[in-house]
Every structure is written in structure tokens, then in C-alpha cells.
Amino acid sequence: MCRVDDLKHDVLAQNNRSAQRLRRELTAGGTTLVNLLSSPGSGKTQLLEAELTHARRGGVPVAAVTADLATENDAERLARSGAPVKQAFTDGLCHLEADMLGRCLTGWLPAHTRVLFVENVGNLVCPASYDLGESLRIALCSVTEGEDKPLKYPSAFGLAHLVVVTKSDIATAVGFDESAFRANVQQVNPGVEIVRTSARTGEGTGELLRRALAVRAGETVHQPVLASGDRTTQPAQPHTHEHAHERGHQHDHGTQRHADAHS
Template sequence: MCRVVELKQSVLARNDACALVLREELTARGTVAVNLLSSPGSGKTELLERELTAARERGVPVAALTADLATEHDAVRLARSGVPVKQVLTDGLCHLEAHMLHGHLDGWLPEDTRLLFVENVGNLVCPAGYDLGETLRVVLASVTEGEDKPLKYPTAFGLANLVVVTKTDLAAAVGFDEAAFRANVVRVNPGVEILLTSARDGRGVGALLDRALDALAGGPVHRPVMARQAPHSHGPEHGQDHGPENGHEHDHEHGDAGPGHRHHEHPAPLR
């Protein structure tokens, strides 16, 4: 029998406290963090590789941290861009948390880094409730995933500062209805910008970098009206989509969740 523990708000409070510290430290260093969320297979790694390459070619000091449950395949791919890249293996955990990110950046993030791209674990439920100290939260969806994705995952899309559509070169082949997708995004996040991209044919490549550079320069960032919801529960498979959107919200004690899943309210400053 599983004991349910009412810790939803305290878990988020601890994460938010660490995220606030991390955001302040990154700001003091002159670094803007970009948190990338998407389903597995959305094409965010390929697009990110193109954006990192464009940043290097334009002389922008950039770095990337990519998180997965297993393998270092994405780090190998991103490293082809020629910028500093670090792989984080979450040992089955379906999202990054602020203290985890802080710990992996400590002693690694190059001092001159101005843009830090964080490729979160592929999942549109688990990462949605956790602030990582980012300036920009970007949610990506491929045309192959369907126009109703924003309605199925309203928390992820509703909290986004920017929405990116990927694999637009396949739009005609899969019958993607762009107008319907846009309308669904507006329903959960009015006013958010939507970028159309294709890493394969180059459409929109560089636009994500431009938005990140705008934020670095102090430009306006879209502020969603949705409030962040409580965290989800972990099922037998942490990588599965589950949580409030799928009707499986259960409280749990994160402190017993496994390797690397420990909360630290007052992390040491980044070095």
C-alpha cells in the first residue's frame, strides 16, 4: 500500500527557492538560460544543434546542457556544433530540477557564456511544473504530433514564453493544420509567439537564437497568464507522460525518489 504525502507545495517551494538563486547567479554572470521542453522525437536536438552552430558562427559565447534518462547520444550530436556541451543522465527521473541543474553547472559553465540552452528530458508533463531559473521557456512540437497538442498539455504550452513548431517540411505530407494549431495555442496561452522551423530545410533556423539574444539584450519576454500547477506523480516508468493532464495527480515524497533526486534549498554559488 502506497502512502500519499501532502508535499506538493513544499516541493515546489524548495525548487522555486533554488531556481531564484540560480537565476540571480546567472544574471550576475550576464547569462540567459533557455529551457527547451518537448515530447520525445520532436526534433529539438537537431534544431538545437543548428542553433548552437549559428551562435558559434556569429561569435556568441554559448553552451548547452542536455538531459536524458540514458545514453549520451544527444550530447555527441550537439557537440558537433563546436560549443561546450554537457550530458546529464537522470537515472530514470523524467525532468530536471533547479538544484540538479545548479549542481551540473557548478565548475563547468564557461565564465564567458552568454546563452545557456538546457534541453530538458523529452516529456511534456514532468518538466512543466519546475522552474529552472530560466529566462525563456520554449515548448516545441513537431507537425507530426497533431494540432491538439496544446490542448492535451495545457500546462506545458500555457507556461511557455515561446512556442516552436518543428519539422515543417513534413507539414503537407502529414496534413498539418497550422491555423488549428495556432488557435489551440491561443486558447491556453494568448499572445505567445509561434515560430515555424525545419532543421532539415533551414526554415526558421536562427530565429530561436535571435529571440534568446533579444532576451539577453533586455528585450521584452512574453509573460504567460497561467499559474504553474502542482507537480505530478511518478509512475512505474518515469519517462511516461503522466500527471494532472492525464488525471493521475498523486503527491509523493521526492526525497526517496532515487539517485540524484535530493532537494537543496541554499545551493553554493556557481563557480
Template structure:
């Protein structure tokens, strides 16, 4: 297939996705629902962080859309916390898209003022290109992945509003330079916010919860935030 034809197909797919994403965004805005799209490589700790986050948020109404190629594992882990979750299996697909998220939202039927977490398929490439209608992408990097990852996968870290450096409890055991992680994140995205955290020990969780609560407050009173 020629390069021109490939570009034409990819542009068509993204344009169609953008329409679904716009519809999702409008539905979420109508109900003042904050949607956060968690993106990362496989195993960085998205589901672990979500389970701890749900616990820490207490009575906050929320729902979770879980994206994985196969299995119900992550939705089961979320449901074990008492929260509602819908699992989307993408099969051969390497990312969630706007259409899938729209259908999953139908199943969750979230109340006004809710928080919607979308855990994307573990992949540092494709989820960067697909708008789901979310308010923001949060990129999670675990300290074992290597300080150069923001430089190797810049699209993901450019698209993200916040980067979470997770598994900092492991930092003393793996010769990692956390400042270099942060410098590389800022090289690709000077405006990115960064939090250091351990979903296992809870260190740094309070800042993440504060960040979420601030986003929720902005969403329910957008004029005041401007």
C-alpha cells in the same frame, strides 16, 4: 496514501526546487547569462534544433545542459558542433530540477554574456512544473504530433514564452493544419509567441536566431528593455 499527504509531499518538493531555481537565477543574473529551457515531447527535434542554432550563432559564447533519463547521446551530438555540453541523466526521473541544473552549471562555468541552453527531458507534463532558474521556456512541437497537443497538455504551453512548430518540411506529407496548431496554442496561452520552423531545411531559422539575439540584448541591458 491520502490525497492530503500527496499534496503535502508535492508542495514540499516544489518549494525546495524553487529555492535551487532562485539560486541559479541569481548566479545567471550576476553574469548576464541568458538561460533558455527547451521543453517538448520526445523526438520533436530539440537536439537537432540546438545543433543548427549553435552553428547559426557563430562566435556567441554558450553552453548546453542536456537532460535525458539515459545515454550521453545528446551531449555527444552537441559536443560534435564544438560547443560545451554537460549531460545529466535523470534515471527514473522525468524532468530536470533546479538542483541538477545548479551542479551542471558548475561544470560549464560560463563566461559573462553567455547563452545557456537547457534541453529538458522529453516530456510534456513534469518539466512544466519545475522552475530551473531559466529566463524562459521554449516549447517545441513537431507537426506530426497533432494539433490538439496544446489543449491536452496546457500547463506546458502556458508556462512557455515561445512555441516553435518544428518539422514544417513534413507538413505537406501529413495533412496537418498549422493554423489550428497556432489557434490551440493561443487558446491556452493568448500571449505566447509562435515560430514555424524546420531544423532540417533551415526554413524559419533566421526568425528564431533573431528572437534569441533580442533576448540576449535584453539580458545584457535590462534597463533599456523596460
């Protein structure tokens, strides 16, 4: 008899193989993938638009994929930055998978892209279990969500290489206890750095891009140790890019169906 745990393990194992393949391909093309995870309404899209605009003004070749169940609203907002943007639909799933992302990038990702930002589905449960081939995983939380968010979603925050606080400009107005939040983050992910941002005031703008470029240059990222054991594998170590690449990116991942391991 096939148990749910066995099915979930098989799905994750298959995804991890696809993620490793995609990571190798992106690395060979000189691209660092950044996976952005947060709950809905965290301000992730607005912050990413600011990051893309900052990159474009600085002449850094970047691109973005935004995942959702429906609508192209986020893609349209991000496209205002002038950066190449593509919408990825998850066919009803509450998360993006490596195969889905690979098919989305096939024939689209511009050559010489240094940083590819992936705005995952607004969800702190399902996406935490799926490696997308990223070299930098960032968990975001707005000041309006409560200081105990990391304790409620230990996998999402516990596997992050970096944690970002958004909407910091209204922290005082909503009574955000930053000290308590930081303590809770450290409880699930000891040693991880926490960065304050505000897309409205510009605080922290460019910080995500700077971190991604540092990883691309070979800087070692924080390695989380998730004590709860909610995930079978952790995101792989980033790779160093030491030279320019003269070819585009090719991603051949087939058309395999994705089983949803979540009931």
C-alpha cells in the same frame, strides 16, 4: 498525515528557491538560460544543434546542457556544433530540477557564456512544473504530433514564453493543420508567439538564439497566464545584462536529494 499534494508543494517550493538562486547567479555572470520543453521525437536536439552551430559561426559564446535518463547520445550530437556541451542525468526522474542543473554547471560553465540552452527531458508533463532558473521558456511541437497537443498538455504550452513548430518542411505531407494548431495554442496561452522551424531546410534557424539575446538585452518576453492552475508559480521575469562580466560562474547548491512528487 502527509498528503501527496503537500509533498508536491514542498518539492516545488524547494525547487523554486533553487531556481531563483541559480537565476541570480547566471544573471550576475551575464548568462541567459533558455529552457526547451517538448515530447520525445519532436526534433528538439536537431534544431538545437543547428542553433548552436549558427551561434558558433556568428561568434556568440553559447553552451548547452542536455538532460536524459540514460545515454549520452544527444550530448554527442550537440557537440558536433563545436559548442561546450554537457550531459545531465536525472537519476530516473522524468524531469530536470534546478538543483540538478546547478550541480551540473558547477565548475563547468565557461565564463562569458551569453546563452545557455537546456534541453529538458523529452516529456510534456513533469518538466512543465519545474522552474530551472530560465529567462526564456520555449515549448516545441513537431508537425507530426497533432494539432491538439497544446490542449492535451496545457501546462507545458500554457507557461511558454514562445512556442516553436518543428519539422515544418513535412507539414503538408503529414496533413498538419497549422490554423487549428495555432488556435489551440492561443486557447491555452493567449498572445504567445508561434515560430515555424525546420532544421532540415534551415527555416527559422537562429531564431531561438535571436530571441535569447533579445531577452539578455532586456527585451520583455510574453507573460503567460495559465488559467488551469496546474502550476504554483510561473517562470520569473528575465533580467537585463548591460555590461561585460570578467569572472566565471560559481554555483553552490549542495547535495540535497530530490523527492519525486509523481507517483
